[in-house]
Amino acid sequence: MKQERLIAELQKIVGQQSVLHKPDDLLAYECDGFTIHKSRPRAVVFPNNSEQVASVVKLLHRERIPFLPRGAGTGLSGGAIPIGGEVIISLVKMNRLLEVDFKNRIAVVEPGHVNLRLTKAIAHEGYYYAPDPSSGMSCTIGGNVGENAGGPHCLKYGVTSNHVLGVEMVLPDGEVVTLGGTVPDMPGYDLTGLVVGSEGTMGIVTKIFVRILKKPQGVKTILALYDSVDDASQTVSAIIANGIIPGALEMMDTLAIEGVEKGTYVVGYPKDLAAVLIIELDGLTAGMEETAHQIVEICKGYNVREVRVARNEQERTLWWSNRKTAFGAMGNLSPDYLVQDGVIPRSRLPEVLQRIAEISERSGLRIANVFHAGDGNLHPLILFDSRIPGETELAVQVGSEVLQACADVGGSITGEHGIGIEKQNDMTKIFTREELDAQVAIMRVFNPDNLCNPDKIFPKPARCAEVKKAVAVAHSH
Amino acid sequence: MKQERLIAELQKIVGQQSVLHKPDDLLAYECDGFTIHKSRPRAVVFPNNSEQVASVVKLLHRERIPFLPRGAGTGLSGGAIPIGGEVIISLVKMNRLLEVDFKNRIAVVEPGHVNLRLTKAIAHEGYYYAPDPSSGMSCTIGGNVGENAGGPHCLKYGVTSNHVLGVEMVLPDGEVVTLGGTVPDMPGYDLTGLVVGSEGTMGIVTKIFVRILKKPQGVKTILALYDSVDDASQTVSAIIANGIIPGALEMMDTLAIEGVEKGTYVVGYPKDLAAVLIIELDGLTAGMEETAHQIVEICKGYNVREVRVARNEQERTLWWSNRKTAFGAMGNLSPDYLVQDGVIPRSRLPEVLQRIAEISERSGLRIANVFHAGDGNLHPLILFDSRIPGETELAVQVGSEVLQACADVGGSITGEHGIGIEKQNDMTKIFTREELDAQVAIMRVFNPDNLCNPDKIFPKPARCAEVKKAVAVAHSH
CATH class of the missing domain: 3.30.70.2190 (Alpha-Beta Plaits)
Known part of the structure; x- marks a missing residue:
């Protein structure tokens, strides 16, 4: 579809003011909180409700134009970067708190609802929403669902997936489904749990049923x-x-x-x-x-x-x-910094910190450590100067070595920031080919045309082979 | 494959003593805790380790012979009943506690490990395993994983899925994969969460990484x-x-x-x-x-x-x-009883209990209520006498009405007993066709030949259509 025609069709669905397409307007959407890579979207569209999202997706699906969802753009692994010039479906207008049921402790929000706003809106009755990422003042609950976001208080209360009871989602072909609901542990497969943390690769979440908690005495x-x-x-x-x-x-x-x-x-x-x-x-x-x-x-x-x-x-x-x-304070110490995010068994803390110190020494890059110590979630902050040739690449390399140190003690390469484009190649550190195959095959069930946030999460060279295999498996019937 | 040949091949893998095939020996395997339906398995095989499970599954896969996993057979929804004469893979011999890491609070068990035995084995260090189904003295952790079992203490501590960090699983084609691991919230899709509660339809779990907790002071x-x-x-x-x-x-x-x-x-x-x-x-x-x-x-x-x-x-x-x-005590009141299992928002308790009383009165069947009140998980026990013609059918009908009452207030048709064969047709009470489609499509990724615990969970007439659609979706690439 020609660009002009596409913009016109999108405008027909969401209104003229709700489509960005001029190069200058698109600049702000070239990256998210992962600023090392930039890429321009084909357009940014701002739907106002589920129906508009479904119409936009149907149009894009029909025309085989790839797209991706975006909340506040605070993600740290590049999940919302349009690496292939995708159309960005921004959910910031869909920011309503649709319903609060204090008696059963459930709130229903649209994906663009800002994390901390929910707590503020229900505080008068003594309730709050538990997941508390540091970016809570700006990040959206839809983004939290995408990344399965955590925060300091997740040690006791669990990450986003422990607080999401269900979602309404527009599938990549425009069909709308509801997964989970207002009671926990619904029967059948736990598709809600599957969608939480899937980084926008399974569809566009348009409504979220969350658990709210009584504020501690x-x-x-x-x-x-x-x-x-x-x-x-x-x-x-x-x-x-x-x-x-x-x-x-x-x-x-x-x-x-x-x-x-x-x-x-x-x-x-x-x-x-x-x-x-x-x-x-x-x-x-x-x-x-x-x-x-x-x-x-x-x-x-x-x-x-x-x-x-x-x-x-x-x-x-x-x-x-x-x-x-x-x-953010790393900006006081260094022109640039890279946030890493690894998880280790709590007992291996001293040993992994020692290895991080060694990596820092060997590379010459300073590394600050901030972490949710209770659950072994490290956030090494690698300081570098992008003006010095090669130092950005060195920082990325150092980050990868830090993740290897986590993986080596049976840990994980991300606690709460996701894989996005940042850690695609690190996935092989903790998953075998078969395990990645299984994941890609699951993704294809929801996203068979690979239109919805394509080429994220999974290691690139492996991906094609896996897709082939997944399709072969399905074809064998 | 001829029966004689099959038995010989199975014996070659697990040893002669570890295959049951004589009609008398198979009697005990015709049903599980859901005793209303009975069906004879083709054979029962008792592997001793993951490799034997993989070999058995490879053989059955090659010969296109359907099979299903079984733990202690205490399941209440018929998930382990060989409705199509499946080969039963019993996991009772694989009952070892493989590893305990007190420092990081992780235990690794085989699927046949009995629930309460784990708590007993780690009590000396002041630890316990939280999910506590009433059948804890006999049910296995593998079975708990299949059904996503709960128990009285799940109000505070969550059901099985909140305590399983990962599993080793033999896929229905005999391939062995590890999902999740020893740290919580691994990246990529939450396949562990997907497998927990999938009632043996995605593969045979052969190893389980569980969280253990410090015994409360x-x-x-x-x-x-x-x-x-x-x-x-x-x-x-x-x-x-x-x-x-x-x-x-x-x-x-x-x-x-x-x-x-x-x-x-x-x-x-x-x-x-x-x-x-x-x-x-x-x-x-x-x-x-x-x-x-x-x-x-x-x-x-x-x-x-x-x-x-x-x-x-x-x-x-x-x-x-x-x-x-x-x-069990219902046996003191009635020759037969049917355990139901529904979940409702806590605030609707009085109203739903009222409806259950009305259903009881109208049908003439007494209904006792036992429930995890804190999380709105009802267990109506429907008393009946199977010797009276028509009363078994009436009890099943009454059970379905009770579930409808739960669904009508936004609840769910099972809290912890699963769907199995008991509630297949009740699935439509809470899921739309599209939502069931999505679930079946996911199942087919793991179980494309429908050999692993076939024809469970999903409503029967719908199933064929869904499978066709799922395959069509995949084929479109």
Whole structure:
């Protein structure tokens, strides 16, 4: 289909104002939070409801034009980058909170609904939405579904997939289906679980049924400062071994602390710290004081330099604001940085941190570590300068080595940021050919024409062969 | 393949003693816990390890002989019944606990490992396995994976899918794959989540990576006796509205109480009770006393007749043993009974119970209610006498009406017992044709020849059409 004709047809569906197609207008859509790769979309369309999404998809499907969904564009692995010039279906206009059922603890939102807005909208009744990515102020719940987003409090409450009961989705041929629903653990195959984390490769999610939770009665936040990363790691293990599951258990190392302390929210951490732990209890107030005391004692058992409980909500908010700026704060230390995202068994923390330090030393690139320590989710931040020839490539290479270190101890190459285009080739670090085959075959069930966010997630050279095999399997009937 | 030849080939793989094929020997394998339908398997084979499973499956695949996996045969929806004379692959010999990693809280078991044995094996270090179906003393973890089994404590801890990190599975063509692994939330599609609850239709699971939990520091169990089911239901809602998540929150009605009190474990409930609630707190001991007190006060606010906390472990065990015999105890009231399993939004409890009472009255069949009240998972037990002509059919019909009542309030037709053959036709109560299509298409990716536990889960007449469509979709490439 000629470009002019396509734009006209799209405009007919969503209105003239809701289609971007001039080169200047498209600039902002060339990448998402993964800024290393850029590619221009053919157009960006802003539907207003499920029906418009279905009509747009039907048109694109008929014309065999590839497309992809986009929320706030905060994704960190490039899942929303139109690497093949796809038409971007932006969901930002579909940002309504459609329904809240406090009694059964369910909210229904459109995909463009911003994560933190949901918590704000239901706070008056004492409820909140648990998954809390650091980008919560801007990222959308639709994007969270795509990436199966996590956050500090996922240690206790689980990631997005634990909070999504169902979705309405426009399949890549324009058909609308509802998967899951308003009660958990529906019969049949868990297709909702399959769609959550599928990075927009199975269809365009247009409605999301999420679980909402009663706000904890009380919260206690503990800050523990360490002279040794090992001692901090041991503390993490000891807390959990004692049967305590904090709401959050975060760690930052020296370089990360240096970065955040140069930012907007300054805690005043001593400059010579090796690590800081933020340990947050939440839940019933009954017994919380006692548990907080127990944690303080555990910290003391591992040579903590200083440990204290937040005196008030203001102090607690400062600690968290400081922590949540960690990624962006790398800009205070380096012109560029690459966020990595790996998961390891908690017990291997000291050893993997040691390997990361070695990788940093060998490469000459500084690496700051910020992590959800409680669940072994590392976020090494690799500092580099893209103006120095070769350094971008070196950073990518270093990132890959860090992931290898995670995979080597039985870990995973992403905790919550997804694969996108960033880690396609790293998939072979943790999956065999057969396992990737199975995944591609599943994708083809939903997305047989490979029109919906094509060429993401799976390693590129392997992909063709797998698709062939998948189709062969199906053909054999 | 001729029967004699088949038996010889199977014996070659697993040994002569590990194949049953004489009619008398096959009798016990004609049905599982769903006893209404019986059908004889062609043979039963008992492999000892993954390699033997793979060899058996390869042979059957090559010869196009359908087969199905079986654990302890305690399933309640007929998933392990060889309705087409399938070869049964029994996993009872593969019952080993392969590995326990206390530090990272992971255990690796073979599918035939009995649920409660795992908790027993790790108790010495203070750990346990959370999903606790009432059949825990005999059911296998492989079977739990097939059915996505629940249990009383799933209110707080989630069902089986929340505790399975990965599986090794023999695909229906004999290929062995590993899905998921030892860290949660692996990248790519959540195939582990897909396999959990797929009722043996995607392959034969041969190894399971499960999460193990630290035993709660303390437990407090509260018994509350009511003169009105409504008051008991309101109490359930009020407890949860207060931000308390008990470990378990169970209800039994008059008829259920009558049954269990005629069994082995007699609590001594008054005969004129309308309902009993068992409310169990678990977790850190700090604050537990206070929370228990709060619950007692809530009960009093809803006209409880009597409420008390278990004085000791012995009393607590008695209450639970009594409750856990509820299904079997129906044998004390009626020659036959049918266990139903529906889920409803918690707030609709009184209304659905009312409808169940009406269905009971109209049909003339008594219905006892036992349920995981906290998560709205009902287990109506329909009493009937199969010796009376037509009464079995009536019981099945009544069961279907009960499920319709659940579906009508936005609920689900199974919480934890699966679809099997029992509820195939009820699937249309909650899924549209397109939604069933999508599920069948997914099944065909794993099981393209429909050899692995064929003709289960999906409604029968619809199935052919769907398969045709699924294949057509794939063929279009």
